[in-house]
């Protein structure tokens with residue numbers, strides 16, 4: 159049978175992707191200097207005559223692949239970067255070939271249905287209220303933005319104010335209470351929503367980075383409280399049970415930023431951390447971090463669907479409405495045209511099952527503990543209580559710690575970033591990739607110790 163141009167292109171792309179992933183463990187995590195220099199070749203004039211697809215894929219692979227950061231390989235511990243399960247890459251490819259617009263049910267019945275199924279599974283998996291609704295967005299940032307838009311709607315509509323129609327000018331004033339450890343993306347969402355990233359009340363945190371409930375101001379029916387499941391440095395959880403109890407009594411709204419940590423709700427071993435989080439009003443999480451689906455993939459979940467719908471829905475005569483009672487995806491998202499992100503979430507959940515998600519959480523926690531034990535055995539100080547996947551390490555002075563981080567990054571066996579935790583400069587290790595093996599952790603500990611010993615001997619000489 160003759161091979162068509164489409165087959166030729168997609169097979170070539172597939173072969174190159176396979177090859178990339180096959181070699182990823184044996185290359186340095188960061189792009190080499192030569193690879194970065196070759197990027198210059200891309201800056202030429204747009205040709206008059208278009209280039210053949212196979213030649214473009216060749217360029218993309220030869221110039222592009224070496225200039226990637228090998229985050230997919232399993233020894234990248236910066237930010238909170240999940241990997242991508244091979245299945246979710248495959249599911250994403252198929253969905254890309256479909257090229258569905260997930261805006262409406264009638265533009266893609268399959269995309270809408272896989273969102274329905276995934277939401278149903280997520281509710282049960284995370285133990286959220288049966289009526290919990292949600293939407294699939296680009297990441298936790300947009301999930302938080304969407305949830306806070308719903309919160310803004312809910313609190314103001316109870317005061318008789320239609321914020322979607324009238325805006326915030328002249329509206330009753332909303333108050334936002336967060337902890338000092340609030341994630342920057344929540345501040346960004348507040349600024350986008352006109353709530354102001356500085357017009358907020360910041361509650362002090364304890365030594366583990368948890369909001370101190372006894373220092374929280376009195377709440378009322380015009381207050382939004384943002385708490386976190388998974389501090390981006392320490393991995394710790396705010397005391398949700400107490401916050402939600404106070405908020406419920408006052409008529410306040412509680413939003414949870416659980417970009418990675420929300421998945422801990424699945425693992426009963428972590429119930430001491432996760433207690434009370436299901437009592438919140440809205441939740442933001444990521445698929446592209448702990449669930450290991452490809453970028454970009456975030457999920458907003460909301461106790462009362464009507465608030466998210468009121469904040470997000472739109473209508474026009476040419477946008478035919480779906481069947482009464484069906485969930486129309488675009489009524490719940492800030493975007494209209496949108497890729498079918500639910501496909502990857504559905505595939506990952508079906509592949510892992512409840513057991514697999516529980517084990518994934520346990521694996522990340524165990525590997526973080528291995529890092530902490532390994533590095534403290536060599537005499538380095540762990541600055542946080544390792545309750546989840548995050549490890550903060552000091553190698554002495556700020557200067558020495560920074561030198562160790564630089565050396566580890568330059569060597570390329572693994573990659574760890576830096577942070578400042580409660581005034582101290584630290585190496586920040588974040589475990590989030592199912593491709594990470596215990597051998598990867600061991601290799602990485604050796605690389606870190608090697609860098610630290612070199613920094614120490616240089617300091618001594």
Ligand SMILES: *Cc1c(COP(=O)(O)O)cnc(C)c1O
Nearest residue numbers: 238297298299341343390417444
């Ligand atoms: C990553 C992260 C976010 C932002 O998520 P995006 O997917 O990058 O939009 C928010 N909060 C926490 C705690 C995070 O770790």
